[in-house]
Amino acid sequence: MYAWILILLLLAVMAVAYQLGIRRAISSAGGFSRINTLHSLPAYYGLYAALWAGIPSLLLMGIWIGFQDQIVASLVTANLSSDLLDGQSAGHVNLILNDIKNLATGNIVSVNVTPEIQAAADQFARLERIANWSMWLAVLAVALGGMAYAWQKTEPRMRARNRVESIVLLIMVICSLIAILTTLGIVLSVLFESLRFFQMISPLEFFFGTEWSPQIAMRTDQVGASGAFGAIPLFTGTLMVSLIAMLVAVPIGLMSAIYLSEYASRHIRAIAKPVIEVLAGIPTVVYGFFAALTVAPVIRDLGAAIGLQVASESALAAGLVMGIMIIPFVSSLSDDVINAVPQSMRDGSYALGATQSETIRRVIIPAALPGIVGGILLAISRAIGETMIVVMAAGMAANLTANPLDSVTTVTVQIVTLLTGDQEFDSAKTLAAFALGLTLFLVTLTLNIIALSIVRKYREQYE
Amino acid sequence: MNNPAPTQSGATPRRTIDIVNASLKRRYAQERRFRLVGVFAVALGLAFVVLLFTDIISKGYTAFQQTYIRLPVTLSQDIIDPTGTRDLNAISGANYNKLIRDALRQQFPEVTDRRELRQIYAMLSIGAPQLLREQVMADPGLIGTTQEIWVLADDEIDMLIKGNIDRHAAQSDRQVSDETIAWVSRLEQQGRIAKHFNTIFFTHGTSREPELAGIAGALMGSFYTLLLTLVLSFPIGVGAALYLEEFAPKNRWTDLIEVNVNNLAAVPSIVFGLLGLAVFIGFFGVQRSTPLVAALVMTIMTLPTIIIASRVALKSVPPSIREAALGIGASPLQTQFHHVLPLALPGMLTGAIIGMARALGETAPLLMIGMIAFIVDIPHGFNDSATVLPVQIYLWADSPERAFVERTSAAIIVLLAFLFLMNLAAVLLRRKFERRW
Amino acid sequence: MSATIATMEKATGAMSAAELASARHSRETVGDFTTANPRMTCRDVDVWYGSKQAIKGVSLDIGKNEVVSMIGPSGCGKSTFLRSLNRMNDTIVGCRVTGSIKLDGQEIYDKGLDPVPLRARVGMVFQKPNPFPKSIYENVAYGSRIHGLTNNKAELDGLVESSLQKAGLWNEVKDRLDQPGTGLSGGQQQRLCIARTIAVSPEVILMDEPCSALDPIATAIIEELIDELRQNYSIAIVTHSMQQAARVSQRTAYFHLGDLIEVGETNQIFTNPQHKLTEDYITGRFG
Missing domain, CATH: 1.10.3720.10 (MetI-like)
Structure with missing residues (x-):
């Protein structure tokens, strides 16, 4: 909470700096009457001062908060006696450290409090207090220092507007770099953990193994020593669910796009199109609930009625509902590309005496095909990466099966399962989730890049 | 002019228009089928929207009401505030569970069997004493009086009242026993059971007990x-x-x-x-x-x-x-x-x-x-x-x-x-x- | 170069806007709009776009084995009239046609008449070449495939070849029939579209400024082609170029603001126009 007060305080300092900057500029020009001797409007001098007061201090505060915990923790660990730490895994040291932190903040602790731990906790609390106070002092000092610097720099010939503008431009550049940093962050974080995983489990076993049972690794408490990490059942499960979803979504989505853009009156189109697109706005957790509690039982009962054995968490239920979710995705993308086919194509076909459906099937769809394929690829990537529906409706059993009535599991389900229990960053079980995440990221990225470039080329063709 | 469709065979050339007319019926049937498929796809898309919403709403709208049981609770001074100092700590620590259970037991004087009593008590929510405590602490003037208080019912009673548990099913197929159903019916006849707007749902955090869980x-x-x-x-x-x-x-x-x-x-x-x-x-x-x-x-x-x-x-x-x-x-x-x-x-x-x-x-x-x-x-x-x-x-x-x-x-x-x-x-x-x- | 009433008034000097407007309803077509051997006969055709009247009481015959050209300034309704001849206007929302248009004595706007076989008999070539995004072969074969005109692959091959030959494109494309039609040059694309139309063996071919997007050499080839096609088809061509009308057509119709002003032998129209508006247009006083 203290951080918020400090931020408010900094904002106040910035406001003061703004006012002072304006006054300073006016007085340095020699009063209001000579204000036009200033290079920029007085407000820019104020902004200049405010930015100098705010930005360096905020940066310092961010860095300080980012590293304070780690430094304090390492200081405390260094003081702990060696017999407490010797021969312990990194995870265990973390546990001890957690206890110390909890003790220091007055929370409930899991272990008995030995005097040594108590002492460490006291030290921890003391260091944290010191660190907090020194951060306040340092940040405020920097803020005031920045303000003083701006004050000193302010004189009529100073090009305040240009300086403020270049700072603002720099901030905008940083904003747009965040997009790159995100991708980099995804790739690096996932790649890094995946590499650690592949040191324990060979990529060959991971990509071509047919048995998946990561839980064993936890139970025997031997990191990576046992447990099977063959991801083929996950890949086939993902493919099956996605395939079912596409079998539902592509025909319905494509045909409704065709009907709404070629046949329907403007009135019907104005109602039906947004209503179908409502499906795109419904959160996936709602679809998951619908799949697990409504669709799956219906399918099971239907199966039982005709004498089929249907698992209560079948791939069919998850795939069907995922298909419903993807319908608007396919239909709106198809709608776009069908509308991009020029009217002259339709005219040419009608002028030869083609009926409307012949024109659509033989001219419009072939003409729109690249765009439609691009849209379908995007939809597939969406299906592969979809999580909640399969988590709630597809189950955990890694069956290698081609029967859609069986329960299967998918890559995303396993990522969630592996990461929602207790985590240790160096167990193969946790790291496997990152390897799966990397696979998922690469596959969807490839699909997206291909799809987006196809769609772009297609648009250019008719523009 | 009857421009012949070029045919390799030397037979009488047919006029294009005759060929076209001959196939028209089939082509229009195709057209109708295609159109029908389109209508079907749109209808299916719309049906999914309707299905999804009706399913969710029909399952969920009842949760905005919650079943309560009206009981004449004697807020006896002896139990809540024996010292009479109106000390909030003492009031807070009192045994509200007993107050409610006694009130409920009064409704069924004929029941003495331990096992049956437990079933009777189970009709009330585990959270009911806590709610009563909050009520009393908000208005300590209630102490020493007997009030008709709406007490939160257990989720199973709630489901029974809302018709989600079939009263006529065999006892083994439902979670509520025959005795409980009889007691609930009696309370209903006395007008002691009613559904009120479910404020708990909007004011509480989550809970393991459905009737106490909120968003x-x-x-x-x-x-x-x-x-x-x-x-x-x-x-x-x-x-x-x-x-x-x-x-x-x-x-x-x-x-x-x-x-x-x-x-x-x-x-x-x-x-x-x-x-x-x-x-x-x-x-x-x-x-x-x-x-x-x-x-x-x-x-x-x-x-x-x-x-x-x-x-x-x-x-x-x-x-x-x-x-x-x-x-x-x-x-x-x-x-x-x-x-x-x-x-x-x-x-x-x-x-x-x-x-x-x-x-x-x-x-x-x-x-x-x-x-x-x-x-x-x-x-x-x-x-x-x-x-x-x-x-x-x-x-x-x-x-x-x-x-x-x-x-x-x-x-x-x-x-x-x-x-x-x-x-x-x-x-x-x-x-x-x-x-x- | 859209001609509004005001600019025309300035150009002609002779008629004020009011005069033009009042003259409109009383205006009779000058010259003989009938022909000895008609394939299509149009009488008192009105075309409306919503509440706006685009064609006003036009009567015109299109004879067998002749090329009729329609000329006039932009917005005069010549394209609209052309599109009403094979009911292509049906695809435009709010478009209404009244009056009588007959093909071989049959009313084409009859309620019971089906536009699909009609369009198989009255083909159309558009202003901008619009080959389908298919191979050259498939472009030409399209009409035959939808109408079922041929019974086997050999017949279809023969039809494609003869159509391309008639359109004068065969020698240029015979080695690359499987390549996309969109890869041809503009003039070739337009001839491909003509071949596509011929392949259905229509009786009338409507051409809506078929050369306006082409260079002079491609235009000359198409004009030559039109002349050859006259042997087998009736052709109505809308053109922006008076010279083209003079070169390819036997009869010429001059349209002005939705009215058919004058019809006659092409020679006579261009050398001795009877109506003042026709003369002003031909001599380039407006347009």
């Missing part, structure tokens, strides 16, 4: 998360869009950023969860399960949406506006901030609202960063442990009790209502400020 904690968690997400992502998104659209030179770097943004918008959301886990929690040490870390992940996730929408909004401002401002000597940045940005702002806000709506419904990445924890307390800040509405729905959907199905559906109705309002706001905003140049 207030999750709603607050969602609120804090969204607020912080908006504060972080909107300025960054607008800044990035402004730079990319108006200032950036067209070169390989900006192309790369552009491709990047488009692809990030299509990356599966769960990957952002992995990023959050590895970078924000693992590397920067942000506390898990907090709105803070959720908002960081959501910011990264919604940023591409906001950037793309903002760029579209900037593109729609005609260049003549920029030329006019530059022409009277405004600096490029002044042009943007004084003239272009105000015109593009409604479009940007629309994009931001749509991005927020997506973030509000997002679940998968939040599972990775610990929002899945069972948290009863309502969060009061960005650094409190919290969960959010969609994750709460996910957690409740896992619970086997019939009463939780009802509550999950109700929570979904609330979530959809919020999403509807946000999208409505976006549509209205667009309509109000839409300009054709």
